[in-house]
Amino acid sequence: MDRPVFELSGLRFSFGRRVVLDGIDLAFEPGRFHGIVGPNGSGKTTLLMLMLGFYQPEAGQIHFRGEDLAALPKRRLAREIALVPQDFSINFDFSVRDVVTMGRYPYMPRFSAPSREEAGKVTSVLEEMGIAGIADRSVLALSGGEKQWVVFARALAQDTPVLLLDEATSNMDIHHTLYALDRVSRRVRTGKTVIGVFHDLNLAAMYCDRLIFMSDGRVLAEGETEKIFREEMIEKTFGVRGTILKHPLTGDKQVIFRKESTR
């Protein structure tokens, strides 16, 4: 087994007096799609933000490829870890291309215009995501889902070994959601590591190799999706009774619910 990308041990974090995460021990293997699921307020986003270095843990340690995350220079981390956040705002009229080009900033000198090579990488992501035709349009004129799409494309342009997704497709329609996650999956198959927070259990079951169930700031269980995505697990985590079926063609597990199944 390869050395984990992230190793979290004894992690604890609070906002003021409210303990958000406690006793988190996790290891994330490289080259896999890791999913984090759990109810609202269970600490999923906070966990991602700790792994980004946006928050500092109150206790415990985060090692990134064996090194202390807090001690790593931010500029270097920007070439290692990319993020698609849950919410974001764009207040200035950057063009779609401007925003996607920002994904290449960590590789470019401060003042130079993109080199032919960098511009080519931006263009190839724009084309991969089908937005080359609107590259010069202002992002202010886009809808919420389209903005998220552009921010997603920017993270792909960053081309980092690790990608953190925090509800990264929450504003997208089903076509764009599946397309975006397919592009991410393809990158996982080439050896990249993806860690994603999901509200949609079926998306998580479909795309993630491994799942982490969280509740109330703790990890309830983690393991291979095939083994851990079970009705009891969902009930224990979310307090909802569901029925797990297998997709007739792929065999992927999916959960369906009926009305009034919350406890």
Add this chain to the structure above:
Amino acid sequence: METRYEQKDAPRAKRGVLTFLALLALLCVMILISAGMGYIHIAPADVLKVILSRLTGSQRHLAGIDKVVPYVIWQVRLPRILTAAIVGSGLSISGVFFQGILLNPLADPYTLGVSAGAAFGASIALLLELPFLGVYAVPLFAFVGALLTLLFVLSISSFEGRIASNNLILAGIIVATILSAGISFIKYVADEQVSVIIFWLLGSFSSRTWIDVFLTFGIVTVGGLFCLYFARDLNVMALGDRIALSLGVQASRARVMLLIAASLIAAGCVAVSGIIGFVGLVIPHLMRFVVGSDNRVLIPASALLGGSLLLFADTITRAVLPHEIPIGVLTALIGGPVFCYIFRKHRRVMIHG
């Protein structure tokens, strides 16, 4: 497909360079024309000759020019003209940063109460008439007042080491309101000094000296270059602190540092010229329409246009109008309607896409 987009990029870069050259030419022409305008009319060619002879130190360019002309240009008009242009640049640079850092297109260099602090400091200096500080009393007090206000606003708006934009704007408004009440009180007790205070508050470039030129040039250049270095970080900060960090920019740290730098520029400008509104608000907006939002281009472009426009306004009040009116009044009278127009247009874009 690919070639099409590469072709599209090229004219854009070229347009940026052309815009720069045009703005630079505009500023130079404005300086030459303005230096010739006034009570004594001087031809632009003679202005050039005077400047040339000063820079080269030789008298031979001055043949056939009245003896009073070099004095008028070099000692009277140029210091005022250059101060106005530099202050215009400084306020514009500062405005770009305030809008970018606070993620608020309506922010300006005075959002954090810099103007109110400077005004309060200047009012005290004018009230007390401190003879031992001579002509430096007012700018010094204004500068210190601006800095103290800035530090106070920063300190009351930070919670657990983080400063949110909304808190900063609110704190700035609260502190400015308190200070303006203080200024009103000073005016009330100032008796005959009250007209001096009011006149200072409205801003003016009259009787500026080379010392003012060097002071503002120093502050605006050092502060401006510092800000320019972080221009790309400011681009990223427009996408929020989390994305900024994922791209290697620690927004919380950069924000405080850049707010202080931008406020120092504004404080320096205010200390020398009094309070001149709307330049720092309108110029960045105008330039965004022309060159887009990339701060690496926007900052120098705004600096050049801001210099030209404030010089234009100052030349009108100095040489065109029958009586000199305070520059702050003029910029508000010109800038206000322009801003109304931009505001309407901008909001329409936001609503209708």
